[in-house]
Amino acid sequence: RPHETQSKFPSLHAKFHILNKLGDGAFSTVYSANNLQTGAKVAIKVVRRHEMSPSQQACVYKEVCVMNMLARAPHTVNLLDFIDSDPDFFYLVLEHVSGGELFNRIVDLTYFSESLSRHVIIQVADAVRHLHAKGIVHRDIKPENILFEAIPFIPAPPGSESRRLSDEPGKKPEGHFRPGFGGGGIGLVKLADFGLSKVVTGVGTHTPCGTVGYAAPEVVRDELYTKAVDMWAIGCVLYTMLCGFPPFYDDDIHVLTRKVARGEYSFLSPWWDDISPDARDLVSHLLELDPRKRYTVDDFFRHPWIVAGLNSSTISR
Numbered sequence: 001r002p003h004e005t006q007s008k009f010p011s012l013h014a015k016f017h018i019l020n021k022l023g024d025g026a027f028s029t030v031y032s033a034n035n036l037q038t039g040a041k042v043a044i045k046v047v048r049r050h051e052m053s054p055s056q057q058a059c060v061y062k063e064v065c066v067m068n069m070l071a072r073a074p075h076t077v078n079l080l081d082f083i084d085s086d087p088d089f090f091y092l093v094l095e096h097v098s099g100g101e102l103f104n105r106i107v108d109l110t111y112f113s114e115s116l117s118r119h120v121i122i123q124v125a126d127a128v129r130h131l132h133a134k135g136i137v138h139r140d141i142k143p144e145n146i147l148f149e150a151i152p153f154i155p156a157p158p159g160s161e162s163r164r165l166s167d168e169p170g171k172k173p174e175g176h177f178r179p180g181f182g183g184g185g186i187g188l189v190k191l192a193d194f195g196l197s198k199v200v201t202g203v204g205t206h207t208p209c210g211t212v213g214y215a216a217p218e219v220v221r222d223e224l225y226t227k228a229v230d231m232w233a234i235g236c237v238l239y240t241m242l243c244g245f246p247p248f249y250d251d252d253i254h255v256l257t258r259k260v261a262r263g264e265y266s267f268l269s270p271w272w273d274d275i276s277p278d279a280r281d282l283v284s285h286l287l288e289l290d291p292r293k294r295y296t297v298d299d300f301f302r303h304p305w306i307v308a309g310l311n312s313s314t315i316s317r
């Protein structure tokens, strides 16, 4: 199978050996691969150029441009190379992030402890701080686009009362967690997928995009929107990590859209019963309906629940 795949991508031949598929998107497939010269493992996002209109192809150049602007940020996936010499495909060569999607780890663990949730969200917000400082809005922050470096961890034994990872040192299997990494097998966290990101001017932008469950009210109501949409999405991700399900959900897309537009969510009992008032307070400031009152990334880093974790966190400042 790998050789079959390999032969479809002429420009990769000399430099890369494709290993396996990591993910799929509307116009792209991501593979893991070895760099034949250095031996380094990479991820290659193969974009089906031949299926795209000229304006869609222009978006790929924009994605590359945004990634180049963020080259020095510690919590965004690094673009190592961009190949556009094939008529049928674009290739984005990315650093390989070993643990894959945060999404799958939430599914595996059911939900995260407060310290693990904080460990993750601080790093996502750090990525967003770099983006926003450069006037870039990501617009598609969700657990599928948040990747992590895997570190060893031992999950709770099956049938144990709660699958929740413990915050208590006594219950933590010592030696299996790297100090300062919050446990849960999640090391360095990196934001991926800049395909929808956009450089915004002061006035904001209007193009509807993103995924409805994590889209901000002003997005689904089709109003002008700004950097605040990323902060809303961070609120959705934090909510989801803490309890194991997203703040806005419905099988019917119209009902879901209405709930988001009205900011209709709640801290459902019993799932939220044991979660601290500080954590809830931060979530509620991020899931603030009015984008002008919603927490900015600077507000986020000043919140007590975040400040409490900054000493032991892994982010670079």
Ligand code: ADP
Binding pocket: 022, 023, 024, 025, 026, 027, 028, 029, 030, 043, 045, 077, 094, 095, 096, 097, 098, 100, 101, 144, 145, 147, 192, 193, 194, 195
């Ligand atoms: P799309 O625009 O198609 O959503 P993404 O950039 O989000 O493309 O990549 C799709 C999926 O591929 C991701 O959700 C993830 O599972 C996987 N992936 C992408 N980049 C990497 C990477 N650098 N390392 C590991 N897995 C990756």
Ligand code: MG
Binding pocket: 025, 144, 145, 193
């Ligand atoms: Mg994606």
